[in-house]
Amino acid sequence: MAVCIAVIAKENYPLYIRSVPTQGELKFHYTVHTSLDVVEEKISGVGKALADQRELYLGLLYPTEDYKVYGYMTNSKVKFVIVVDSSNTSLRDNEIRSMFRKLHNSFTDVMCNPFYNPGDPIQSKAFDSIVSTMMVQAF
């Protein structure tokens, strides 16, 4: 399961970021922030060839010593980043994909809320609980 889940606006600022409370939150801010470099690089490379059928899932952005960072970008250029523990080898690519899909669905619900202003931080409880199901349970 994830140790950090982040939603990043088109303009590259965080709409939502949540990490397991046991570890420093700022560390994940840095991890996710630097992963944007890779996201940008990936979409700039893909964008030319397959602008239309671009896959939303960006795959492993980069592995660090402790974590693996996965990325996903919606068509409106909102990015999702999931950080998982490197030691967690049981997670397969497919599961990461399905996590992103769930996240995307829930994010769509947030966007459908007429009281939500696109670009504002996400404060939806429904979204929060979906994220909770995907996070490593703190014990």
Added chain:
Amino acid sequence: MSVPDYMQCAEDHQTVVVVVQPMGIVPEEQFFRIYKRIASVSQVSIRDSQRVLFIRFRHHYPPENNEWGDFQTHRKVVGLISVTSCNTAKEWPQTSDRFHGQKEVFGSTLYDSRLLVFGLQGEVAEQQRTDVAFYPSYDDCPDVEKRVEDFVESIFIVLESKRLDRATDKSGDKIQMLCVPFEKKDFVGLDTDSRHYKKRCQGRMRKHVGDLCLQAGMLQDALVHYHMAVELLRSVNDFLWLGAALEGLCSASVIFHYPGGTAGKSGARKPSVSSAADAGKRHRPGAQEVLIDPGALTSSGISADTSAEIGRAKNCLSQEDIIEKYKEAISYYGKYKSAGVIELEACIKAVRVLAIQKRAMEASEFLQNAVYINLGQLSEEEKIQRYSVLSELYELIGFQRKSAFFKRVAAMQCVAPTIPEPGWKACYKLLLETLPGYSLSLDPKDFSKGTHRGWAAVQLRLLHELVYASRRMGNPGLSVRHLSFLLQTMLDFLSDQEKKEVTQSLENYTSKCPGGMEVISLPDGLKLPPVPFTKLPILNAFHSLCIYTVCCFSLMCVCVCVADFQWVQGDVCEVQLMVYNPMPFELRVENMGLLTSGVDFESLPAALSLPAESGLYPVTLVGVPRTAGNITINGYHTSVFGVSSDCLLEGLVGVKSSGCMVEVVPSLPRLQLCTSLPRSAHLSSEDLSTSVSLQLFNGETQQLTITLENIGTETLNTLELTSKTLSTKEKLFGEFLTWDLQDALSHLPLKSGQSVSIPVNISAKLDFSGQESLLNDLNDDGISVTGLPVSSPLRQVLKPRTENKPVGSDASKNEFNHVKTLEAVLTFKYSGGAGQVEGYYRELSLGVRVDVEPSVFFTRVSTLPATSTRQCHLLLDVFNSTEHELTLSAKNNQDLVLHASECQRYTHTHTHSHRLLLHWRDVTPSVQLIEVCRLSDGIT
């Protein structure tokens, strides 16, 4: 080998290292001047050949790196130039000895050396020696470059001879086993006659020859040798050297593909003869060239003919292959812990190549690998260098955020707790360089428009670090500036607790060094623009900002919108701002005043204290224009937490105007108004300087004395008075307000400090007769009126009303208490002084409000026939509705005294002609007949 050269790039493989060192005491400045001149000779074209020799000059080179010279010859120090000062001939022998001593350090690898002696003149200096050059002084050495060129040529000759020597070694001879320092002990007791060992020696030697060829400018030969070395070494699993051979292949290919170099701007090379020639051949992709079969050559030793007809382009790796081979080489290096530096450098070289190929993703993988290469115990300085280089490389491939991240790590390393003398300056400088990576600029203007950009959490952290670093650097001014910036731009992202902490530390800093509006220039040229606190407090949208002029302190205040009013020279003017405090605590704003341009303006600053998270709060800023003309209000200045800010309206969010222009007219006199009656609340609809209100009984007249005092400095020359009764439904009889201005005008011109009084009579004569009860009573009695024409129009109108009588009589009880209100405005227009010449005047207005109470009512009117048929008696039932006793007098009749709430019949004899008239105008004229006197006043 423990010291990596982070600046290395692939084309460095074709260079030779020359160390330039000072010997004895050489002033640093002088040494580096000479060093620069020497280093300018970085490439030398060799006479009689098309080849170029590239030189890397180093003023510092760790001897342990030199020990890896056999592994990769570009690590070998082949030349030494010593720079020394020598003032007397006596010192010369000693100097010469020291030079020999210095040569020993790199002894085994040196091809040649030179000594540059400065300051020595005379006999000794005249000796002609190739290895020593004498110069009278550091300023007088015109042929240093020439000397160095000669020296390089001599190195080339040695290099070329070595190359030829090695390349033509016969397979029959025993080939020397080249090895790296850590391998030496492994070879002890190894069977040197085995085929395996021989192959290893051959492979390594091939690789070495390849290196030499590359250095000597024979790129194609180098490629061939490398290819052969790869085959040989691969067959014997000599991984370290296989890696080196592969890397050599890559380097040679990179040099071929990218004659401009991969080091970026700093290391850009001059286009050389050989690479230009290469480039010419590069454009023949279809050339029929034969690929040499490296395998065919291996068995026959190192005697292969590597002449020019051997394939060029085909031996050279394609751009794709270069990266593949780099990866392979790095994976081989990775097998050896002691080759960490080699691996790291290879990674860096590969990244530089990838950066040129614009393959950022792969480059980032190489860098990621480089991050994890363990070089054992690194000194703090090396760590800083390592992180900085990683940062630079990330920047090179366009990963701004990663680059910023590593730069920040490097900055933190500068001040690591283990360092005895933390380098706060270096830390600060590095932190500043991370700003673009976090999309942060230090100009608050970039943040004033639109939404916040970038990642607030990391930006906040960086700003905190900047504040801390600048404080530790001993530059409180900078800390204040950064902290102000943090507070101004990150306010929305701070928690209440953080807001408190930040402001507290800001106040601490400003107590030592108040913040101002000047631009702070850093030594490296960066300019920190001032940070005005436009959010402390926040000015509400400017369109709601209303500007008042106060011509007469608080007494006369004319509120007009922006452009339709004037200010008067020499008078106090006001601007009202609506502000609110976003902080969770009380905000003390000091020295708040207006920023203006155009006219000399004396701002009178105000200090205010805004409660925590106040709502809109009006603030009045005052000042005095000293000259006439147009004044533009550009903004306001404040001092909050010890930081003074100039907030311009044009920079404010939500404020559309960029200031407003007000005309300042020449000075005018100023009047203060006092009345004999107490002041009251303002009338509802009008903007008035002041108001009075009084109560009058119907028919009563009272005098109001208005005193006008000239409190200005100018002399009053003209005065006009007009009145305006505010629209009322009441029918008013006679003049409501009357006055006589003659007396006052005779006092003009009125000098400063003088005053005039104007009596104004207020008389209230209203019709209270419209009461239905009264008319109904009349109606009932109508029968008794004789000779009344039935066709009277009023009667017809009145008749239907009688049907509603019960309702009407109910209401009638209250109607005696009805108070009617009259309102009027007295307007004084006056002028004088310089302003009068230009046609300006001032207005002063006084609101008058009168509550009129009814005095007497005629409750019943009836007639009785009199003795004469031409006459009748008019009977009026008079009711005193006041609480006072009053006397009623009529013409040629006796007075009638009415007590409070008393009703009496009053008889009057009229002629018939009168009677009719009286009847239909009934009570209204009667009011005029009656002098109402309040008995309490003692007047009858």
